[in-house]
Amino acid sequence: MSDTIIHWGIVGTGRIARRFAQGLAHVPAAQLDAVWSRRAEPAAAFTQEFGGKVCASFAELLASGIDALYIATHQDSHADYASAALEAGLHVLCEKPATINQAQLERVLAAARHAQRLFMEAMKPPFYPLYRALRAHLARDPIGQVGLVRAGCSVANVPADHPSFSFEHAGGALLDIGIYEMFLAVDWLGAPLDVQTFGRLGATGVDTFASLNSQHEHGVSQLFCGLDLHGKGDALLMAPGGHVTIRENWWNPAHATIRYTDGRIVELDEPFEGGGLNYETAHFCELIRAGERESPLMPHSHSVQMIAMADAARAALGLRFKGE
Structure with a gap:
């Protein structure tokens, strides 16, 4: 079964779709077969570069x-x-955030259970070699239960369009940036x-900066995300026996430092290949x-807990999208 080829389709041909297709070349026994986009020209250019055929409709893709x-x-x-893909019998890897609110997510998860198909939110950090190495190291040489997570990213040079x-x-x-930090807190x-x-909300009505202080089952998280201030960050995990710094950009993790209360310092360096989405x-x-x-x-519980945090944060800022 390990060499069974998994045949992939992609809906959408933007920047993240390109990164996925580039990463797919680093995944054994996996290939791109079909693509659909609302605009035919970008889809044609996409398949010329990455392979697969252009489908005339989403139904044809399914x-x-x-x-x-x-x-x-x-x-x-x-x-x-x-939901449509699951109902058609396909497994679904959905770019983050999986949905815009918890009600939508519950509907998708119900469709996955009914169809008996695999559904996963494409949250990349936990699959990187560094993140897995950190988990494995702390299992062997623990610092105790993490009680505080601090993380954030704010990007001020995003084009206005x-x-x-x-x-x-x-x-x-x-939803675009903070969902990463919410994952780290929940995880x-x-x-x-x-x-x-x-x-605060910006001129277009969406949130341009948010700072969250959250109480969790096992501790507290301090998170920030923004589109009008600039600050790409690292991440801090604090526990009774020491703390971990995942160096920036922590969401594409390659380096971490573990400092123990007994004075020991452990450096972890795990470079990644293929852009990271391949993992x-x-x-x-x-x-x-x-x-x-x-x-x-x-x-699925991670996805539910993450979007619950986002729902609560948006409610506090008075941000409701069409149809909510």
């Missing part, structure tokens, strides 16, 4: 004989595409119990071959 679909469109369309600023496409810092601290948020894709293919319906590294 019926093209692929095993799995990667959803690389704007997040306002994720839920509908994912970027989808991150689009209210129509459910943009904003929380180390467990489910959120209380989320306190300060921030989550390889994991997803392995799950398909094993007949699994949920990832142990990016389980």
